[in-house]
Amino acid sequence: MAGSYIVKNSKFSIDFLTEFSNFEQKLPKGAHGSDNDLSAYTGCIRGILGSRTDFGNIRIMKKGTGWSRDDWLTSGLWNPARDFMLHGWKTKQLKTTPSDVLEPIPMNYDQWYNPLARPIVVERCFIGNTSWSYSPRVLGDRKQIDELLMEYARKVDKEKAKSLGRLPLILENP
Numbered sequence: 718m719a720g721s722y723i724v725k726n727s728k729f730s731i732d733f734l735t736e737f738s739n740f741e742q743k744l745p746k747g748a749h750g751s752d753n754d755l756s757a758y759t760g761c762i763r764g765i766l767g768s769r770t771d772f773g774n775i776r777i778m779k780k781g782t783g784w785s786r787d788d789w790l791t792s793g794l795w796n797p798a799r800d801f802m803l804h805g806w807k808t809k810q811l812k813t814t815p816s817d818v819l820e821p822i823p824m825n826y827d828q829w830y831n832p833l834a835r836p837i838v839v840e841r842c843f844i845g846n847t848s849w850s851y852s853p854r855v856l857g858d859r860k861q862i863d864e865l866l867m868e869y870a871r872k873v874d875k876e877k878a879k880s881l882g883r884l885p886l887i888l889e890n891p
């Protein structure tokens with residue numbers, strides 16, 4: 718998941734997002750030509766911000782602790798005490814849940830398992846419907862899920878560090 722944002726409708730938010738969206742025009746030529754370049758700049762911004770996550774009007778949630786996440790990170794396992802929304806489901810990527818016990822490990826990002834005990838019926842997707850029954854096969858242990866997500870966050874942090882190391886080369890060769 719590239720990122721998700723919840724923004725309070727305020728003058729500060731509108732001004733901030735407008736300035737942020739215009740920032741691309743200020744980047745050096747060639748600074749946004751590849752995922753590696755983007756990763757380096759993202760790593761640079763994170764490096765500037767440091768470990769802080771609360772900036773008054775802006776709060777950045779640490780990886781794995783936000784309101785939405787990709788379920789492929791945990792083999793489709795989720796826990797209602799920690800997960801509010803799971804991202805990235807496409808009907809054509811729905812797979813049959815395996816019969817063996819699922820372990821909370823990363824799987825292919827282009828597949829997912831139905832968290833419901835029965836098929837999804839779109840006509841039942843309306844406010845107030847509380848008749849959903851979850852499949853126990855994809856309900857995972859919160860502690861295991863948290864540990865895996867933190868392990869993944871550490872891996873991402875290492876990749877960010879590598880990206881920061883490439884930043885001088887990108888800036889010298891626009």
